[in-house]
Amino acid sequence: MLIQLFILGVLSENNYHPYFIKKLFKSFVGVDPSFKMSDGKLYYHFDSLEKKGYIEKKEVVQTDNRPEKTVFAITEDGKAYMVELIYKTFNNINISNVNSLYIPILFLKFVDLNRVIILLDQAIQKESKRIDSLLAAGNNPSVLHVEHIQLIVRHADHQLHENLRWLEDIRDSLVEYMSNKDQ
Structure with a gap:
């Protein structure tokens, strides 16, 4: 899901070929080593998105003696699906894996x-209760x-508290951005 979101988000900015998107994605490996993508996985996701009508081929370009590169563009259905994926990620936040928000944050x-x-408010409330339950279980006399x-x-x-603070920071940052935008 995150790879598809990344592809759609990048294509929302401009039309690109898969190799360019892979290079961008590789830059995230330094941020979080769990972000990995093989060529096979990349092209699988491009094929899947194209079959679903979320992206389309725009042109084939060739420079010098390099192999041809197919340039893709996002469709209107793809834009709607990308938005759905972003909301879905924020709706399914897991306090133990908050780095799953890295890619959606790029396309807010x-x-x-x-x-x-x-x-985010709902996730913070839910995860706060979960943390309290976990700590209570760990401090149970048995x-x-x-x-x-x-x-x-x-x-x-x-x-878990550090991750919860990060969720609060994201929320607070968005609230501040919205209030500054309205002024």
């Missing part, structure tokens, strides 16, 4: 930010005797 200019703020359990609880507490 294509969605209703007020809706994203609402989705497991306190388990060797080193508090090491795990402290790490989980720190990591």
